[in-house]
Amino acid sequence: MSEEYLDKRYIIVKRKMIATICLLIFPIILMILMEVITAVLEHELGSLVFGLRYFLFVFLESIVVYKLVRYTKMVKNRNYLRKIEIHRLDERNQSINLRASSLTLKTLFYVIVFSIIIFGFIDIVVFYTLLFSLFVVGSIYIIIKYIYTKKI
Amino acid sequence: MKNKISALRKSKKMTQEELANIVGVTRQTIISIESGRYVASLELAYRISKVFGLIIEDIFDFKEQ
Numbered sequence: 001m002s003e004e005y006l007d008k009r010y011i012i013v014k015r016k017m018i019a020t021i022c023l024l025i026f027p028i029i030l031m032i033l034m035e036v037i038t039a040v041l042e043h044e045l046g047s048l049v050f051g052l053r054y055f056l057f058v059f060l061e062s063i064v065v066y067k068l069v070r071y072t073k074m075v076k077n078r079n080y081l082r083k084i085e086i087h088r089l090d091e092r093n094q095s096i097n098l099r100a101s102s103l104t105l106k107t108l109f110y111v112i113v114f115s116i117i118i119f120g121f122i123d124i125v126v127f128y129t130l131l132f133s134l135f136v137v138g139s140i141y142i143i144i145k146y147i148y149t150k151k152i
Numbered sequence: 153m154k155n156k157i158s159a160l161r162k163s164k165k166m167t168q169e170e171l172a173n174i175v176g177v178t179r180q181t182i183i184s185i186e187s188g189r190y191v192a193s194l195e196l197a198y199r200i201s202k203v204f205g206l207i208i209e210d211i212f213d214f215k216e217q
Contacts, residue, residue, distance in 0.1 A: 092181040
């Protein structure tokens with residue numbers, strides 16, 4: 001791995017650090033805002049939803065903090081940057097990720113479609129939510145596939 | 153696909169980690185290629201063959217597939 005390439009990656013990692021800091025702050029602002037809005041409207045969905053949303057919030061923020069620590073280490077330590085880059089560009093890892101993502105997407109598609117059919121008999125709200133989810137996932141897949149078809 | 157990487161590497165007294173660092177992959181990838189579980193891309197095969205000063209066909213046996 002050339003030093004020039006590592007210099008380029010160093011700049012990219014620095015940019016990613018800034019983006020990650022924004023990603024760290026944005027959910028906090030959103031959570032405070034939503035808490036204020038729900039308090040004003042006196043709209044509460046119960047303790048289970050309250051617990052779950054804070055669990056997800058902490059989970060999300062933990063991932064972002066982990067990434068931020070990693071990026072900071074990459075910026076400070078060139079050997080660590082090299083190690084991470086080798087791991088990231090490793091073709092076996094890329095192949096594993098590609099296969100795992102592909103299988104996950106196919107499984108997700110079948111699970112959503114099956115759930116839509118089942119909830120078509122049970123609950124109209126869940127039915128339309130799942131249908132919308134399928135539409136969003138399908139649209140993203142088609143758009144990304146189109147972009148890569150043109151690109152490669 | 154069979155290959156002679158393990159034998160060539162040992163003849164050069166090179167560890168899997170050292171070879172991995174030279175060609176820019178992880179040690180796990182070298183282990184997988186040597187054991188035949190993973191088939192290297194053309195680019196990686198070229199880089200490996202360059203390390204040993206041979207051509208790709210001398211290291212990788214394409215007939216076996």
